[in-house]
Amino acid sequence: MRRYYRGHDLQRIQSVAEMAAAARARLPHFAWEYLAGGAEDELTLSRNVSDLQAIGLQAHTLRPCAEPKREVTLLGKALPLPIGIGPSGYNGMLWPDADLALARAAARRRLPFTLSTVSNATIEAVRQAAPELDFWFQLYPMKAAEMQEDLLLRAERAGCEVLVVTTDASILGNREWDRRSFARPRQLSLRNKLDVLLHPGWMKRVLYPGGMPVLGNLAPYIPPAERNALGSMKFVSEQMDTQFSWDKLARLRQRWQGKLVLKGILHEDDALQAVALGMDGIVVT
Template sequence: MRRFHTGTDLSRVHSIAELADMAQRRLPYFAWEYLNGGAEAELTLQDNLEAFRGYGLHARAMVPCHAPDTSRLVMGQVLPLPMLIGPTGYNGLLHRDADIHLARAATARGLPFTLSTASNTSLEKLVAAAPGVDLWFQLYAMRDPQVQKDLLQRASAVGCRTLVLTCDAMVLGNREWDRRSFARPRQLSWRNKFDVVRHPRWLKQTLWPSGMPGMGNLEPYLPASERNALGSMAFIGKQMDTLLDWDTLARLREHWSGRLLLKGVLHPADVERAIALGLDGVVVSNHGGRQLDGALSSLDALAAIAPQAQGKLSLLLDGGIRRGSDIVKALALGVDAVMLGRSTLYGVAVAGEPGVTRALDLLSEELVRTMNLMGCTHLNHLDRDSLFPRRRVPR
């Protein structure tokens, strides 16, 4: 009878799916739903995964299995692996100081870590707790120009040189199952309150002894009574600049002296606009299937976007990465690197920094094994000829 490991020994965890299973058992339902759910009927959430299954891998024979070269040049920086940890918010619901655990694990592997505007750890605290971190900062455009200016100054002051502007969340997606965890705004249903009590390990690793996590980056701008995860949701809802447009992005390009990427791009025409504005890169992303349900999967969008971007700006992708072979497929279709979201969040929910490290190691080991089995000795040798279409199984 097949079943995943049900103990605590991370060395016996052999896939991201197994880490996800462990995370689901450790988290109360409302926290798991926030982590793993998507918008509405979750069509795009599932398409992100199915798109990778739609490609097979060509294998070449008689190639010696030396250790392949997994390094990748991304915006002038050589990474040991073609991946980095992308921005995710409210991670303190999964584990105390989750952002710090994620940053430390990434730093130990020589990979960048992207801190969200909606993080539970401030820029300043993260840099102090994770020395040497290659910090990227994700920005939500704010209505209040002073708040946005201050966030950018703080990011620059702690040494951040890469800014990632998210453009696909100006209006919050309809995450129905997430909303059903609450009887009213900011108030868990009684069923979910009882479920929380049934998870003492989560209570200890997340809420004890300080209660609900604060909101790090946003705390200076929140009323004292609203300095918590739920209060910050209302703040972001009011502060999100729903009028964000290309002129706003052009002004940001003028004022931010570091590298600037636009995250949430799914159409080739938007890549053309990003190139014209002198952006350093774009992230092909549908926000993990949490925003517009029915939007293209990230991988399907990439097929049309890659030719527009080649040689003009850096191209990254997130959404649906669960295997090292997924990374191979994304690189073969034209990305420079992938941003990890849920894969590393499962790890931090299970065991903090060691859990994130296990997730990164699993993906790294699978990446190397896939390249060996394909007869591929360097990531730069991957292209569309490395893939072939497989028939997708209908839902």
């Protein structure tokens, strides 16, 4: 009897782990691997879990219990919970219009939502779907200055008040297990093709009628022949500015008039330098 619920009534799901199991059952393996896998031996992925599990709390007992106060002020805004939705790419491969669903859910709960540069929904579509959203935009520094500037202008026009600059992905992780899903670049292995056929619900939801979703934000800049799923990811990896530096960040700080958050901090010296450059917040990698 001790097994996770596998039905469709989400109210019966008790934990994040149970939700993940339900998702895994509905997704073909290659999509789940993209979502849940890590780089190389996945040491960082495992430590992200084990380091948090190692933190314990020592609580006093026999104290009056009241409703906990969960409100917090973040970047000058009052939030009902100390939670925001971080940027994640290619959500449309998991569920149709998933970016829009996340944005609407965040707006209903008055929580911030961060749209990834490599989202399937466009900046404009998210704003239209959730007019009251506390809207943040995540930027990968790009080699092409014109493309980066156009993304910033679009984010400004959509009312994004916070820009999250990712600095730890200029060289993408070597996701060995993810690559094992493919026989060659852009070509799923035979086993994974057969596995896709075993998930007709996913095929109907995600692939019908237009095939794999494209990267909505970047579509205007991608050559037409590369506007398929894997071609788009290749384009993104080639456009990453591997020479992005503190000097370039300082210029971006002058360019962006809203709040600016630096994502990718590992060292305390970098945190201090980010504060010195006028960052409004940091995200520890």
